[in-house]
Amino acid sequence: MTGNIRPLEDGIERDLQGLNYGSYLHLDELLHAQQPVSDHHDEMLFIVVHHVTELWMKLIIHEIRSAISLLAQDELGPALKRLARVKHIQRQMIEQWAVLATLTPSEYAQFRDVLGKSSGFQSAQYRTLEFLLGNKNRAMIAVFAHEPQTAAQLDRDLHAPSLYDEFLLYLARRGYPIPAELLERDFAEPHTRNEELVGILTAVYADPEHQWDVYETCEELVDIEDTFQTWRFRHLKTVERIIGYKRGTGGSSGVAFLSRALSLTFFPELYAVRTEIGAPAKEHA
Numbered sequence: 576m577t578g579n580i581r582p583l584e585d586g587i588e589r590d591l592q593g594l595n596y597g598s599y600l601h602l603d604e605l606l607h608a609q610q611p612v613s614d615h616h617d618e619m620l621f622i623v624v625h626h627v628t629e630l631w632m633k634l635i636i637h638e639i640r641s642a643i644s645l646l647a648q649d650e651l652g653p654a655l656k657r658l659a660r661v662k663h664i665q666r667q668m669i670e671q672w673a674v675l676a677t678l679t680p681s682e683y684a685q686f687r688d689v690l691g692k693s694s695g696f697q698s699a700q701y702r703t704l705e706f707l708l709g710n711k712n713r714a715m716i717a718v719f720a721h722e723p724q725t726a727a728q729l730d731r732d733l734h735a736p737s738l739y740d741e742f743l744l745y746l747a748r749r750g751y752p753i754p755a756e757l758l759e760r761d762f763a764e765p766h767t768r769n770e771e772l773v774g775i776l777t778a779v780y781a782d783p784e785h786q787w788d789v790y791e792t793c794e795e796l797v798d799i800e801d802t803f804q805t806w807r808f809r810h811l812k813t814v815e816r817i818i819g820y821k822r823g824t825g826g827s828s829g830v831a832f833l834s835r836a837l838s839l840t841f842f843p844e845l846y847a848v849r850t851e852i853g854a855p856a857k858e859h860a
């Protein structure tokens with residue numbers, strides 16, 4: 576027995592008693608969760624893509640909750656670090672559509688009926704993410720009426736400040752003249768565009784050198800919205816090539832319904848800045 580094999584064998588012996596790769600990662604549960612209902616070969620692909628997406632959403636939620644709480648403690652730097660990670664996770668989620676797009680309409684048609692009325696509408700993590708980013712729609716909680724704990728968690732997230740709300744509260748504490756109606760509002764309602772805020776953020780973009788961290792955070796938020804929209808768009812195009820213009824299993828019109836979300840924005844003022852910046856000053860009547 577040579578000296579450099581021995582440590583490996585010691586490692587194997589220790590694994591038998593304590594944690595090992597599989598037990599630490601709970602792979603027994605994770606890898607038993609892929610349970611096709613049909614005997615169609617491609618249902619495994621459909622399930623795995625959903626599971627991977629739900630896992631990435633779990634991490635995004637973890638990072639965004641942390642970013643929100645760091646902002647509430649005036650810790651902008653660490654919050655920015657969280658947001659930078661979110662962007663990379665989102666890119667992975669976007670790339671995954673290419674794997675699912677290998678599912679042809681003929682293949683999907685062979686097992687679509689086993690899905691019944693189940694649909695992405697019922698993804699609690701997706702709804703959580705929408706709420707954390709500010710797309711507040713209390714009607715969507717009703718989908719989870721049969722899961723009281725999930726409905727209660729969504730209700731808490733509905734009423735809590737979103738990432739953008741928390742950023743504005745932070746800016747106000749730093750001395751930016753954020754309008755009171757944005758700070759003391761009912762956070763369960765969606766944020767609507769505020770012209771005073773457009774002016775404040777345009778001033779940030781006009782003079783980034785003096786407030787680089789705020790400027791950088793604004794751009795991180797735009798990156799997150801941009802990649803979120805790209806995910807929605809890739810979902811729509813994948814749906815279009817797999818089921819065409821059929822109605823969804825969840826009861827919506829399908830592609831037409833999904834395309835409506837593409838006109839939504841989480842951060843309207845950050846997009847309004849783009850029109851304002853460098854434009855001639857507005858004339859005041």
Ligand code: HEM
Binds near residue numbers: 624696836
């Ligand atoms: C064959 C693949 C897919 C098809 C045909 C499809 C189709 C649809 C349709 C038609 C809807 C609208 C709701 C309905 O009426 O059912 C929807 C919603 C949704 N899907 Fe998919 N989808 C697919 C894959 C995925 C995957 C892989 C995910 C990842 C988790 C996903 C997540 C969602 C979410 C979160 C919604 C709700 C969107 C919202 O409320 O704005 N879908 N899907």
Ligand SMILES: N[C@@H](CC(=O)c1ccccc1NC=O)C(=O)O
Binds near residue numbers: 687695823824
């Ligand atoms: N809404 C899809 C079905 C679907 O995609 C789905 C079904 C069950 C669990 C997750 C799903 N994914 C996203 O909507 C359809 O209409 O074919």
